[in-house]
Amino acid sequence: MIVANFICETLMSFINTVDIVDAIYGSIGIIIVFIYFHFLNRNGLIEINSDNQ
Numbered sequence: 001m002i003v004a005n006f007i008c009e010t011l012m013s014f015i016n017t018v019d020i021v022d023a024i025y026g027s028i029g030i031i032i033v034f035i036y037f038h039f040l041n042r043n044g045l046i047e048i049n050s051d052n053q
Contacts, residue, residue: 001034002027 008016009023 001030005030 005026006023009026010018010020
């Protein structure tokens with residue numbers, strides 16, 4: 001995902017304005033999301049079932 005972000009932000013100038021700062025911020029966002037998904041996968045989701053109340 002990070003490599004694809006850098007390719008899109010730097011090499012694909014015909015569909016996107018070349019901006020290395022945007023690529024860095026996109027990479028930081030990707031890292032934050034993968035950390036979130038890691039903890040979500042490890043702890044799981046808490047099921048809320050209104051039938052058991």
